[in-house]
Amino acid sequence: MKKYFAVACLYLASSSVMAAMYTYQPIGSSTVLGSYGNRHALSTAMGNPAASYLMANLQGFRVGFAGPIGIGVEGGGVGTINDKVDSLEASVDTDYLSSLDLQAIEDGATDVYNNTPGSNADKEAAANAYIVQEINAAVDTIEASLADVSDDVATIADTTYLKFATTVQGPFLPIIYKTRRRGVFMIDASASLVGRAQILSDSFTLTGLDDLRNISDENDLQNVDLEAIELDTDTSLYLKRVSNYKFSIGYSEMYSRTTGSALLLGGRLNFHKLAMDQKLTVLNDDGDSDVSYGDFFISREDRSDGISLDLGAIIAARYLQLGATLSNVNEPEFDYKVIGRCTGLSGADLSACNAAIGFADSGKISLKEKYKMKAQLNLSMALKSKDQNFSIAGSFDANSIKDPLGDKYQWAAVSISHYSDDFFSIGMRAGVRKNMSGNEMSYYTAGLTLSRRLDIDVAYSPENDDGDTGLYFSVGYSFMY
Numbered sequence: 268m269k270k271y272f273a274v275a276c277l278y279l280a281s282s283s284v285m286a287a288m289y290t291y292q293p294i295g296s297s298t299v300l301g302s303y304g305n306r307h308a309l310s311t312a313m314g315n316p317a318a319s320y321l322m323a324n325l326q327g328f329r330v331g332f333a334g335p336i337g338i339g340v341e342g343g344g345v346g347t348i349n350d351k352v353d354s355l356e357a358s359v360d361t362d363y364l365s366s367l368d369l370q371a372i373e374d375g376a377t378d379v380y381n382n383t384p385g386s387n388a389d390k391e392a393a394a395n396a397y398i399v400q401e402i403n404a405a406v407d408t409i410e411a412s413l414a415d416v417s418d419d420v421a422t423i424a425d426t427t428y429l430k431f432a433t434t435v436q437g438p439f440l441p442i443i444y445k446t447r448r449r450g451v452f453m454i455d456a457s458a459s460l461v462g463r464a465q466i467l468s469d470s471f472t473l474t475g476l477d478d479l480r481n482i483s484d485e486n487d488l489q490n491v492d493l494e495a496i497e498l499d500t501d502t503s504l505y506l507k508r509v510s511n512y513k514f515s516i517g518y519s520e521m522y523s524r525t526t527g528s529a530l531l532l533g534g535r536l537n538f539h540k541l542a543m544d545q546k547l548t549v550l551n552d553d554g555d556s557d558v559s560y561g562d563f564f565i566s567r568e569d570r571s572d573g574i575s576l577d578l579g580a581i582i583a584a585r586y587l588q589l590g591a592t593l594s595n596v597n598e599p600e601f602d603y604k605v606i607g608r609c610t611g612l613s614g615a616d617l618s619a620c621n622a623a624i625g626f627a628d629s630g631k632i633s634l635k636e637k638y639k640m641k642a643q644l645n646l647s648m649a650l651k652s653k654d655q656n657f658s659i660a661g662s663f664d665a666n667s668i669k670d671p672l673g674d675k676y677q678w679a680a681v682s683i684s685h686y687s688d689d690f691f692s693i694g695m696r697a698g699v700r701k702n703m704s705g706n707e708m709s710y711y712t713a714g715l716t717l718s719r720r721l722d723i724d725v726a727y728s729p730e731n732d733d734g735d736t737g738l739y740f741s742v743g744y745s746f747m748y
Contacts, residue, residue, distance in 0.1 A: 294337035294434050294741045298724040299696045299712040301662035301680030302592055302647045304581065305655050307694060308722065309745045310335055312441055312453065313515075315592045315647070316579035317533030319453040320519040321655075323445045330442045334435060335722060335743025341708070342429035343735045354423060355466070358416045359500075359551055363473060364493055366412075367405045372398060373488055395484045402482050413471045420502055424468035426734055430672065432461035436743070441515075453517040453535070462508040462564060463672045467547070467626055469501040501622035504548045505632065508564055509671040512540040519579075528584040535577040542567040543603040543638060543671060547626070552618045573599035575640055590647040590662075595640045601671075607634035641668040656686045667704035675705035682712070690718055700726065706735050720744055 293301075295310025304311045304318025309331055312319045323329045380394040434457060441455035475496040482488055519533030546563050548556060558566075576596040582589040607627060609620040627634045649660035660682050667677035682698030694716030701709040708731060714724035726739040 294436070295335035295743050296696065296714055296716070296722050296724055298337075298700075298726050298739065298741055299680075299682050299698045299714045300660060300684060301678070301682060301698075301700065302590060302645045303588070303649045303658070303660035303662055303682070304590065304647075305649075305658065305660075305684065305686075307655060307684075307686040307716065307719070309441070309443075310436075310722065310743060312443060313455060314579075315533070315581060315590045315645075316453075316517050316535040316577050317519045317531040317581040317590070318579070319441075319443050319517060319533060320445075320451045320521065320531045321581070321583070322443045323451070325445070328442065328444050329746070331436065331438075331440050331743065331745040332720075333438060333744045335724075335741050336433070336435040337739065337741040338433050339726070339737065339739035340429065340431050341728070341735070341737035343426055343706075343733060355420065355502075355550065358420055358471065359498065359502075361416070363409050363412060363498070364496060366408050367479075367493070369488060369491060369493070372401045372405075373485065375401065376485060376488075391484075398485065398488055399483060402479055402488075406476060406479050409473065409476065413473065417468070417470045420466070420471070421468040424466040424502075428463060428465040430461070430463045430674070432459060434459040450518065450520045451533075453515070453519070455515040455517075457513050459511045459513070460508070460564070461510075461671060462506065463674075464504065464506050467501075467503045467505045467631055469503070469622075469625070471498065471500045471502070473497065474499045498551060500549075500551050501625055502550050503619070503622050503626070504550060505626075506546045506548075506560075506563065507543075507672050508545070508566075509541060509543045509638075510567060511542075511671075514538045517577075528582055528587075531581040531583060533579045533581075535579075537575045537577065539573045539575065539599070539601070539640075540570050541573070541601045541638075541671070542570045543601060543636075544569070545603060545606060545632070545636070547606070547619045547623050547632075548615070549618045549622050552615045556615050556619065569602075569604040571601040571603075573601055573640070575599050585653050586651060588647075588649040588651055588658075588660075590645075592645040592647075593642060594645070595642045595668075598642050599640050601638045601640070603633075603636040603638065605635050638669075638671045643668045654688070656688070657684070659683050664703070676702055677704040679703050680712075686716065686719075688719075692719075693717060694719070696724075706733065707731070708735050708737060710737065710739070720746070 296308035297311050297314055300311055302314040304315050304321050306321045312322050376394040376398050379397045380390045383390045383393040437456035441453055443453050445451045473496050515535055515537045517535035521529050522532045523530045577594045579592040607624050612620050626632045644665040647662035649658045651658035663679045664677045667675045669675055678700055680700035684696035686694040696714045698712045708728045710726040710728045712726040716722050722743045724741045728737040730736040
């Protein structure tokens with residue numbers, strides 16, 4: 268097995284973001300604060316579309332400078348990946364025919380022939396019966412070993428994966444402008460990459476092993492060519508990758524106001540350019556694919572375009588803030604690059620293509636996969652000081668949705684934060700966020716804001732009962748408000 272590429276692809280995540288593009292895993296201070304819009308944290312304007320109204324008190328602009336950029340990793344069985352890769356390598360490289368000693372069986376048959384009383388026909392019948400018995404016993408042992416290996420590989424495949432992504436906001440973005448009439452326009456752009464590496468398991472067999480059971484005499488035994496018997500398995504390294512260029516324009520305004528509260532409404536159009544692909548490499552194949560792993564991850568072929576609509580509302584009172592966001596109202600659909608077209612392929616590419624068809628037939632993958640950006644309702648509430656310098660906030664996704672790689676997410680987050688209008692002060696926030704669906708991972712989150720400009724946020728998920736763990740880091744710099 269080509270251990271180097273398995274290790275490279277699985278460990279690629281250790282240098283790259285967390286479970287999904289920031290539609291599902293936010294970047295910047297929203298990592299801690301969730302969908303709660305706080306005027307001290309510019310990146311929270313990308314949650315609820317109405318939150319941009321809170322970002323500027325008077326007529327004028329508010330803009331970012333650099334980032335935020337998010338980097339991280341999430342996976343199952345991360346701590347034992349090297350051991351599991353070694354186990355896979357050993358499974359592929361094992362000499363399963365070592366227990367089959369044809370010469371010893373032939374010598375044993377000769378002894379039986381010589382020690383059997385009676386006619387030559389009786390002696391020959393006894394020797395042949397011995398050969399059949401020993402061959403069948405050896406094949407039974409080999410098949411039992413292969414079955415055990417198949418089960419072990421299936422266990423590794425079920426419990427081991429790595430997801431990685433990175434999201435970066437465009438320079439000097441978002442741009443937020445509040446007009447004289449108090450309407451607020453917002454422009455934003457970002458680029459994201461998210462990928463997943465996992466093992467697809469297949470049964471381990473030996474080609475020609477069944478033919479050994481047809482051996483009936485010494486002549487058949489002498490004509491066996493063990494070198495022609497080879498390991499046969501489609502166990503593969505399976506990679507999925509989605510990159511997205513997103514451009515957003517939004518508008519928000521104060522719809523109504525009383526002496527104690529105001530109703531803010533907002534909407535946002537997101538223009539997506541997604542490039543989605545999947546790659547499969549059979550671990551038992553020594554050939555090289557025509558497409559390198561580096562080219563696979565940076566490729567932008569077969570783009571799929573779409574527009575999504577987000578709507579939001581916020582009730583802002585002196586000490587209370589309530590919010591509701593409906594994302595992806597129109598539920599746009601995007602197409603993965605089609606795989607499983609084997610015409611004209613050869614070598615490793617043909618092996619991978621045939622394996623992909625087999626995995627598709629068993630329901631493990633889809634050759635013509637589509638991604639539907641499902642609608643999701645998010646609710647938020649915060650108890651806060653009048654100036655939002657202090658707040659206790661919580662947000663909750665009312666329904667689960669799948670990310671572009673097919674994993675479910677339904678975030679619930681709680682946080683406490685403290686900011687100051689003093690330039691030399693340090694803003695602090697901490698919280699917990701949990702995925703209520705899918706892998707059900709819990710992240711402990713924390714962040715600092717230095718000089719009201721530099722935001723640093725981290726999230727860490729200790730290993731849960733299923734062996735899943737994750738680490739996330741985000742940093743961004745915006746102009747002072």
